[in-house]
Amino acid sequence: MQIKKSRFPLVTTLVIITGAILVYFFLTFDTSSSIITQQVRLPRLLLGLLVGAILAGCGSIYQMMLNNPLAEPYILGISSGSALFATMAGLSGMVWLMPIAGFAGALLAMFLVWTIAHIGGWRDTAKLLLAGIIAGMFFSACISLLMYLNQKEIGMIINVLMGNLGRVFTNSEWQVFGIIGIISVGLLGYLHLLSLKLNIMSTGDLSAESLGINVKRLRLQIFIITSLLVGVTVSFAGIIGFIGLIIPHIVRMLIGPDQKRVYPLSILVGAIFLVLCDFLAMHLAVMELPVGIITSFLGAPFFVYIMVKSR
Amino acid sequence: MKNSLLVLLIILVMGCSPAEKNSTGKGYVVISPEVAEILAELGCSDQIIGVTEECTYPEELQSKQSVGKFGEIKLEDIVKLNPEIVFTTELEQQELADKLEKLGIKVVRSYPKSVSGVYKTIITLGNEVGKSKEAELLVASLKQQVAELESNMPKRPRVYLEIWNNPLMSVSDNSFVGELIELAGGDNIFTELERDYARVKPEMVITADPEIILSFSKQTFEEISQRKGWNNISAVKNKAVYNESNLNSDHIFRAGPRFVLGIRDLQEIFKSHAN
Numbered sequence: 001m002q003i004k005k006s007r008f009p010l011v012t013t014l015v016i017i018t019g020a021i022l023v024y025f026f027l028t029f030d031t032s033s034s035i036i037t038q039q040v041r042l043p044r045l046l047l048g049l050l051v052g053a054i055l056a057g058c059g060s061i062y063q064m065m066l067n068n069p070l071a072e073p074y075i076l077g078i079s080s081g082s083a084l085f086a087t088m089a090g091l092s093g094m095v096w097l098m099p100i101a102g103f104a105g106a107l108l109a110m111f112l113v114w115t116i117a118h119i120g121g122w123r124d125t126a127k128l129l130l131a132g133i134i135a136g137m138f139f140s141a142c143i144s145l146l147m148y149l150n151q152k153e154i155g156m157i158i159n160v161l162m163g164n165l166g167r168v169f170t171n172s173e174w175q176v177f178g179i180i181g182i183i184s185v186g187l188l189g190y191l192h193l194l195s196l197k198l199n200i201m202s203t204g205d206l207s208a209e210s211l212g213i214n215v216k217r218l219r220l221q222i223f224i225i226t227s228l229l230v231g232v233t234v235s236f237a238g239i240i241g242f243i244g245l246i247i248p249h250i251v252r253m254l255i256g257p258d259q260k261r262v263y264p265l266s267i268l269v270g271a272i273f274l275v276l277c278d279f280l281a282m283h284l285a286v287m288e289l290p291v292g293i294i295t296s297f298l299g300a301p302f303f304v305y306i307m308v309k310s311r
Numbered sequence: 312m313k314n315s316l317l318v319l320l321i322i323l324v325m326g327c328s329p330a331e332k333n334s335t336g337k338g339y340v341v342i343s344p345e346v347a348e349i350l351a352e353l354g355c356s357d358q359i360i361g362v363t364e365e366c367t368y369p370e371e372l373q374s375k376q377s378v379g380k381f382g383e384i385k386l387e388d389i390v391k392l393n394p395e396i397v398f399t400t401e402l403e404q405q406e407l408a409d410k411l412e413k414l415g416i417k418v419v420r421s422y423p424k425s426v427s428g429v430y431k432t433i434i435t436l437g438n439e440v441g442k443s444k445e446a447e448l449l450v451a452s453l454k455q456q457v458a459e460l461e462s463n464m465p466k467r468p469r470v471y472l473e474i475w476n477n478p479l480m481s482v483s484d485n486s487f488v489g490e491l492i493e494l495a496g497g498d499n500i501f502t503e504l505e506r507d508y509a510r511v512k513p514e515m516v517i518t519a520d521p522e523i524i525l526s527f528s529k530q531t532f533e534e535i536s537q538r539k540g541w542n543n544i545s546a547v548k549n550k551a552v553y554n555e556s557n558l559n560s561d562h563i564f565r566a567g568p569r570f571v572l573g574i575r576d577l578q579e580i581f582k583s584h585a586n
Contacts, residue, residue, distance in 0.1 A: 031514060031518070033514075033517070033518065035517060035540050035543055036514045036517055036518065036540065038540075039517075039539040039540025040512075040513050040514045040517065040539065040540050041514070043539055093529065096534070098477075149382075149383060150382065151382040151383075151403050152381070152382050152403075155475065155480070156475065156477075159477065159478055164477070164478050166478050166479070166512065166513070167477050167478075168476060168477065168479060168513050168538050168539070168541075169538065169539050170534055170537035170538050170539070171537045171538075171539060172537060174539055282512065285505075286505055287504075287505040287506070287509055287510055288478070288510045288511075288512060
């Protein structure tokens with residue numbers, strides 16, 4: 001444990017160096033036009049970094065808060081609610097409304113899950129988990145129904161469900177994204193301040209309360225902030241699986257379980273890993289592939305490798 | 312008594328056998344808008360008894376009974392009409408066509424993917440409905456119109472056709488509309504793609520610098536010109552962006568007899584920016 005802890009500076013430095021090289025390639029690969037670098041690739045890079053950071057960061061928090069190694073940002077149904085509303089907006093012809101509708105869907109799902117989880121008392125994270133999974137299944141069924149009824153628009157729906165960082169921003173959309181991005185980074189920073197409390201909470205609600213932590217309030221706070229952040233990612237990039245589940249585990253295998261370190265490093269690794277996957281999604285095949293497929297293809301074997309190595 | 316009951320049961324079951332050929336059917340049900348246009352052009356409008364909500368051209372089809380939307384056809388409504396032949400497309404209607412055949416209804420599938428495919432389909436359909444002569448005349452007339460349009464080709468402008476904006480999707484020369492662009496004298500910037508309709512990267516569009524943009528992604532010129540980096544594209548600078556409001560999408564996306572109008576529409580656009 002001590003050895004792992006002392007690896008933190010080394011691992012962080014390595015990740016930052018890799019990230020810098022990757023960013024350089026991402027921006028300049030196969031083009032010499034500054035318009036393309038600045039106007040097309042840079043927005044895509046920033047979107048990828050933000051989404052990867054949010055997913056991995058929230059994943060590490062959910063795994064601690066719900067005390068479940070299988071927890072990930074999409075497990076509480078927020079993403080399905082968001083995807084459902086974005087899809088409905090797209091199907092009704094209001095394509096420009098999709099990000100806003102996606103965000104509204106996330107808020108609605110969040111409210112629903114929290115309410116269901118607290119019918120008849122709140123002292124049970126398992127109930128929150130179950131409520132989230134059930135709500136998620138319900139929303140997924142709605143999406144399946146929409147897919148079945150609107151087979152002509154299936155490409156658009158698949159795009160939401162499989163993730164896509166290649167959205168073409170208009171200037172005004174880009175300004176909105178800039179504001180949302182800054183707020184998101186602020187919220188990610190605030191979540192870091194809660195990390196110490198999460199360490200204590202992982203020892204159990206009762207012992208955490210005996211140390212003066214208002215567990216219910218903390219959980220609600222985290223739940224609202226993470227839901228907002230996940231809503232942002234689904235609104236702008238659809239559902240990109242695997243990152244939120246795997247990256248925190250990889251980070252823990254490398255530097256140990258201390259959430260104060262796991263959280264910032266997860267954010268860093270998540271951001272860079274997603275940009276790497278997006279880079280491959282763009283250039284691996286002639287046709288651009290959905291980035292969600294690459295994250296799983298690349299993440300699964302890498303995860304096994306780390307798991308075997310770290311024993 | 313028991314035996315006679317058994318015999319009765321067997322007769323009943325046999326009577327329900329779905330493979331029995333239904334020979335009493337009359338009239339046609341058409342659930343592919345482009346086939347509907349071809350049949351109407353061949354003079355079969357009177358025999359058509361059922362259509363989809365998308366079969367809006369020619370006008371006389373709009374008064375026919377609807378059997379659902381293109382993607383959600385109601386099988387029972389078709390069976391109720393007791394048609395002689397059902398005309399379908401392929402792809403998403405494949406499954407429905409199979410079901411209809413199992414019910415003993417005759418199905419004719421056509422899915423023209425090119426101009427020559429439209430000619431072939433017209434001949435095939437003409438044979439099915441006993442209008443071979445009309446079909447041959449129609450094909451000859453279409454061929455002549457295409458030849459006339461081809462003969463006055465202007466300078467070839469670079470054309471980008473967008474069918475969806477998130478993700479960006481365009482068409483290759485192999486697609487039907489891609490062929491029409493080339494016939495009309497335009498130069499589709501995506502000559503080859505992995506599929507006829509495929510994802511493209513915004514940077515490819517910016518690099519190719521199209522002189523004309525045809526957009527069917529429900530976006531206005533303002534929205535397209537606002538895209539980051541797109542204000543440098545010639546078509547955006549010259550406001551040569553067309554969409555559903557000034558270009559009839561049915562003319563260029565439906566592989567029916569009106570494709571010659573599509574070529575003409577495109578050619579007018581190309582000419583107006585030729586200078």
